[in-house]
Amino acid sequence: MASHRRPKQPSRARVTVLTTIATAAVALTSQSAQADPKPSKADVKEKVDHLYHEAEAATEKASGAEEAENKLAKQVDALQDKVARGQDELNEMRESLGSMASAQYRTGGVDPAVQLFLSSDPDSYLEKASTLDQVSAKQAESLQQIQAKQRTLAQQRQEAQSKVTDLAETRKELTKKKKEVQTKLAAAQKLLNTLTAQERDELAKADAERASRGNDRIDLGNEKPTSGRAAAALEAAKTQIGKPYVSGAEGPNAYDCSGLTQWAYGQAGVSLTRTTYTQVNDGTKIGRGELAPGDLVFFSSLSHVALYVGNGQVLHAPKPGTVVRYEAMEWAGSFQFGVRI
Structure with missing residues (x-):
């Protein structure tokens, strides 16, 4: 004779445990989704x-x-x-x-x-x-x-x-x-790569516009270099505008920041050392108010160097993805001091 017993119902305690686990799983999934949002x-x-x-x-x-x-x-x-x-x-x-x-x-x-x-x-x-x-x-x-x-x-x-x-x-x-x-x-x-192509283009465009608003129209003022070698180095650096930044490069096809300054002064017959950390000792340290075209300008804990060109502007190789260009000093980094060669 067939059995007609009803299936055993889960106990109230078991239902409570299962419900708690399910709720926790949903909460964890939600937290995981919220913990790793797409960055702005x-x-x-x-x-x-x-x-x-x-x-x-x-x-x-x-x-x-x-x-x-x-x-x-x-x-x-x-x-x-x-x-x-x-x-x-x-x-x-x-x-x-x-x-x-x-x-x-x-x-x-x-x-x-x-x-x-x-x-x-x-x-x-x-x-x-x-x-x-x-x-x-x-x-x-x-x-x-x-x-x-x-x-x-x-x-x-x-x-x-x-x-x-x-x-x-x-x-x-x-x-x-x-x-x-x-x-x-x-x-x-x-x-x-977490950004869309459009967002990356917008960042690059904003960076270029902020940098100089057109290197051919930038106002460098009428300040004069303090020496012939500074003038010669600055003129040499200007010929490299538009060449790409490449880490460790020292010209003539690409540069990093200290590679550009070393190359420029090399064209003026002055031998600078290779890095920002040593170029700080290649001349006389000066304050911001003493800067003249051709002086070296150091930024950001001495990890970046540029050539001062006048009117609060510098000429430098900024960072990966950019080219040698003019830029306002406030965008080049945290000013440390200048060095006159």
Whole structure:
């Protein structure tokens, strides 16, 4: 006979638990949706500008590491060449002493001191041989020269090895800084990609309009450079207007901020160091009220540099996605000080 029992109804406690779980799931889903809203255009711009600033600071440090790497590499090459030449000189000195021993043998025997030198390790022999009474004055002088050359070579080899170690550490630091730059730029691009194409175009257009309102119509006033080299550097920089900003670039097809200032002054016959952090020491520091065309202007914790052009305007390579251009100082960053070259 078929059973007619009704299905067991869930207990009130079980219903309460299920209801609570369902409510919590809905709440979590709602919170998750609210926790990650699409950022506004203004938020994206602020975050991207911050990332570009951080990337620029990392770029300057990378450029400094690259400059140090080049300097160390030249020092290592010079030291290694010096060691090689010294070894050749030492070999010649030993050969000369050997020739002296051969001559003695042909004329009646080898001096005991020279014989000792030729039959044992020269390094352990030299201290003993130099004190032997049998050594002639000429032989003693030759032995002392060899001993001095060996000490010099040992010191040069040690110095070269130390520089090689420094070079390896500097290259490691350079790689780290370059990776940091790329990470910051990638994060900025990822943020920009959250905007629509129209929104990105609007940001770019607003940035260009704010920058100079037309580089060919900008009012630079009538201020004059304080030196011929400043005037020449500024004129050189003006020829680069419109060329793109590229992290680590130093011309002539693209620039970062300190790459532009270094290149411009290079055209004026003045050698500036490579980074903002070192260019601050390439001249005399001055205040904002003392600025004249051609002076360097530093911004944003010294991570950015520009050329002052007059009337509160600068000429610089601003940031990724822009070109060398004029811009009002208030938009270039937080003013630190000027430097007159």
